[in-house]
Amino acid sequence: MTDKTVKIKKNKSIKAWVHQHVNDIYVNQAQKVGYRSRAAYKLLEIDEQENVFHNVLTVVDLGCAPGSWSQVSLQKVGDKGRVVGVDLLDMQPLANLNFIQGDFTEQITLDKLLLSIEHRKVDLVISDMAPNLSGIKGVDQARGAYLIELVLDFAKGYLKTNGHCIIKVFHGSEFDNLVKLARTLFTQVLIRKPDASRSKSSETYLLCKFKKQL
Ligand SMILES: C[S@@+](CC[C@H](N)C(=O)[O-])C[C@H]1O[C@@H](n2cnc3c(N)ncnc32)[C@H](O)[C@@H]1O
Numbered sequence: 001m002t003d004k005t006v007k008i009k010k011n012k013s014i015k016a017w018v019h020q021h022v023n024d025i026y027v028n029q030a031q032k033v034g035y036r037s038r039a040a041y042k043l044l045e046i047d048e049q050e051n052v053f054h055n056v057l058t059v060v061d062l063g064c065a066p067g068s069w070s071q072v073s074l075q076k077v078g079d080k081g082r083v084v085g086v087d088l089l090d091m092q093p094l095a096n097l098n099f100i101q102g103d104f105t106e107q108i109t110l111d112k113l114l115l116s117i118e119h120r121k122v123d124l125v126i127s128d129m130a131p132n133l134s135g136i137k138g139v140d141q142a143r144g145a146y147l148i149e150l151v152l153d154f155a156k157g158y159l160k161t162n163g164h165c166i167i168k169v170f171h172g173s174e175f176d177n178l179v180k181l182a183r184t185l186f187t188q189v190l191i192r193k194p195d196a197s198r199s200k201s202s203e204t205y206l207l208c209k210f211k212k213q214l
Pocket of ligand 1: 036037039040062063064065066067068069070086087088089102103104105128129130131132
């Protein structure tokens with residue numbers, strides 16, 4: 001393929017993405033309501049079906065930028081609640097969100113997060129993190145799996161017994177092992193693909209319910 005053909009294909013796929021985006025009901029709805037991303041509707045749908053925010057006051061939102069899951073979480077926990085968000089990228093501040101910019105895989109970020117939750121256990125952990133893709137399938141799957149293992153490890157240490165955890169997972173060779181690992185920590189592990197998640201995307205969400213007493 002020549003450089004010119006690659007460029008034409010790329011332009012066509014950008015156009016297709018823009019077309020899909022402007023015609024997407026979730027994008028339109030998010031813009032109307034003021035959510036920063038259509039991703040808000042994935043979390044809202046999971047909550048509607050599974051009531052994950054029931055009795056939740058403290059939330060850790062991993063990979064929170066641009067902030068729609070944090071917006072939903074802040075609405076759900078109300079004035080007495082507390083939401084801490086972590087992301088590699090900086091983002092526009094959100095009132096009442098305790099935002100930490102940093103790489104969740106680095107100890108310094110974990111230390112800041114622990115400081116912000118005062119080393120206390122939280123009610124809900126949500127992770128919509130997706131690793132930067134290298135384009136090399138094996139490397140990307142390993143990176144994704146590593147992030148999920150770290151989220152589960154954080155939940156193991158800092159999620160309350162009976163608490164829930166939602167984690168974005170991409171289908172791949174590591175998927176079954178991650179589900180097995182989650183089942184060692186949680187009484188129930190469900191796989192959810194909300195309507196708002198594009199059918200073309202291989203993303204799904206692990207809904208890990210009722211953390212075991214460990
Ligand atoms: C799909 S976006 C999250 C969207 C967010 N849930 C929302 O509703 O606005 C994934 C985010 O994960 C972040 N991310 C990926 N790897 C990360 C890491 N190692 N540490 C912190 N954030 C990470 C990315 O920077 C990106 O902003």
